[in-house]
Amino acid sequence: MADDALSGVGRALVLTLVISLAGGLVAHFLRLPAGLLMGGAVSVAIASIAGFRPVLPDKLRDAGFVVVGMTLGTNVSANSLSLIPHWPVTLIGLALALVAMVTLSTLMLRYLFGYDKATSYLSSFPGHLSFVIGLSEAGYGDTRQIAVIQTMRIMLLTTLVPVFAKLTSTSDISPLPVGDEMAVLPLVLLAVASIAGGFAFKFLRVPAAFVLGPMVVATAARLMGLYDGRLPMILIAAGYVTMGALIGSRFAGTTLTDLRRMAIAGTMVTLVCVGVVSATVLLAIQFVDMPAGQIWLGLAPGALESMGALGIALGFDTAFIAAHHTVRFFLLTLSIPSVALLVRRRPADG
Numbered sequence: 001m002a003d004d005a006l007s008g009v010g011r012a013l014v015l016t017l018v019i020s021l022a023g024g025l026v027a028h029f030l031r032l033p034a035g036l037l038m039g040g041a042v043s044v045a046i047a048s049i050a051g052f053r054p055v056l057p058d059k060l061r062d063a064g065f066v067v068v069g070m071t072l073g074t075n076v077s078a079n080s081l082s083l084i085p086h087w088p089v090t091l092i093g094l095a096l097a098l099v100a101m102v103t104l105s106t107l108m109l110r111y112l113f114g115y116d117k118a119t120s121y122l123s124s125f126p127g128h129l130s131f132v133i134g135l136s137e138a139g140y141g142d143t144r145q146i147a148v149i150q151t152m153r154i155m156l157l158t159t160l161v162p163v164f165a166k167l168t169s170t171s172d173i174s175p176l177p178v179g180d181e182m183a184v185l186p187l188v189l190l191a192v193a194s195i196a197g198g199f200a201f202k203f204l205r206v207p208a209a210f211v212l213g214p215m216v217v218a219t220a221a222r223l224m225g226l227y228d229g230r231l232p233m234i235l236i237a238a239g240y241v242t243m244g245a246l247i248g249s250r251f252a253g254t255t256l257t258d259l260r261r262m263a264i265a266g267t268m269v270t271l272v273c274v275g276v277v278s279a280t281v282l283l284a285i286q287f288v289d290m291p292a293g294q295i296w297l298g299l300a301p302g303a304l305e306s307m308g309a310l311g312i313a314l315g316f317d318t319a320f321i322a323a324h325h326t327v328r329f330f331l332l333t334l335s336i337p338s339v340a341l342l343v344r345r346r347p348a349d350g
Contacts, residue, residue, distance in 0.1 A: 048248060064243055070231060071236055074182075101276045127332050145262055195214070293314065294316040308322055
């Protein structure tokens, strides 16, 4: 019986990855930005809503995170450090954008859609999904509503951000990393060191440990001249397919009735985020000399692994993107518990 269950899980896993790969290839051949990632996410999401139960084990998910982190690090160049003096401007913009997004989205969900305070607040925070869901499970808001609204935000951003980034960029965009692939020995050594970095960051309770740990290791090794070249394309593609499956799998268990009821709210929250980020980017480019699309990805309220992968696919500075999303993680880590204590759901609270 146990063997049959394991066999069923294995088939579901293979089918999940096949669906993600198929959707990614369709999007890639249609020449859509970040096609493997975006197409995979959309195809798995559609399959999940149709009743398929996607399977993505934690170890495989973490392996995908490691690949994304390594790719972020290997795409950092020494001249990207010259942009550091400009980052305070965009980091201030990031903080202001976070406040505006949470405030406007909360007011909209609370007074336009009638959600309770806790659900409105936790549905409005742009990121830290696992943390937000954990709080909702502890009695802060309606978990299903929060999960669907937050997941729709991630899905819509994964679809919309590459389009906005491409339209708002005045520089040439390279759809894939350029340069020679790494030799086998440096690749293996870098992979081992990156995995170790991921476990070290997890031990230290750093958010997104298996993305940030490998990214820091790969970046440091790159800047020290310990290796040259980029990751093999087949490894990068595998990371994209895995991330697409992960994003799409968050729709598992969502019925069409659930989706219809919360789709408008999720879409409106996403549009608020897009509007705030767009306004912030338009202001920031008056003070800094860098592609607007790159700032877009740095400030976009999507997951680090998704936005980082999009940055790689669109040819932007991954150090800038990763740094801004790391700051966003810590700002959210500090602010979410504080706000949650003020809005804990009460029986009398509508």
